[in-house]
Amino acid sequence: MDWQGQKLAEKLMQIFLVAFAVVAFVVGYALGSFQAMLLIYAGGVLLTALVTVPNWPAFNRHQLSWLDQSEVDRHPRPQAAASQSSKKKTTKQK
């Protein structure tokens, strides 16, 4: 999963679980059935797991574009500097 996908999956998980918990409690209380509350919530947990845990394509829409290997070869890694004061610079290449 890419970063955006991970964020989406986590948000979906939280919203689904809380929503199912609320629905389960309200329906259980209205029906006077503790078992109904537990069954609805269990169903909700399973559904949420099905939606957010596997690596669905929908969570892979914002791929990171890693650097091409040919481009990497053209820019060799800088050597470790002899002086202690040199700072590490990261350069972005398009």
Added chain:
Amino acid sequence: MHSSVLRFNALVTFAVAILALICALASFSDYFNNPSPTADVKVLSINWFHKQPNGNEEVRITLNISADLRSLFTWNTKQVFGFVAAEYETPQNALNQVSLWDIIIPSKEDAKFLVQITNKYRFIDQGSNLRSKEFNLTLHWHVMPKVGKMWADKIVMTGYRLPDRYR
């Protein structure tokens, strides 16, 4: 969220925490229930009243027990345990309680009942204290919830008396 396993772990943890929350809310909802149970116990007869060789006295008694404990039940009630006890005072003890009969009520429908029984458990006093004894018959109930703490209450019925001679 680096892998499916990690996501699954996070989901399970959050789901269990929320489950604990809704169970606590369900337990809390019991406070909005104001129960109004009723009960009545009649002594139909004293079957016999003996003195045992070891000095103890025993009573066999037939009771008519009627009760309506339906209002004790909520959606969070697992079962109600009820029992009838004879309570009396002796020179040695301020309170003697002898359980005569009990019942496990698993659901609201079973909570209204009328039974005619002889005492399920033996009514024995240590010593010779029961002749002419005034006693109370108390219906106790223990409500066991699905989630939460058990609580108990009772109805005390007074005015019963044992015979003054063995028979």
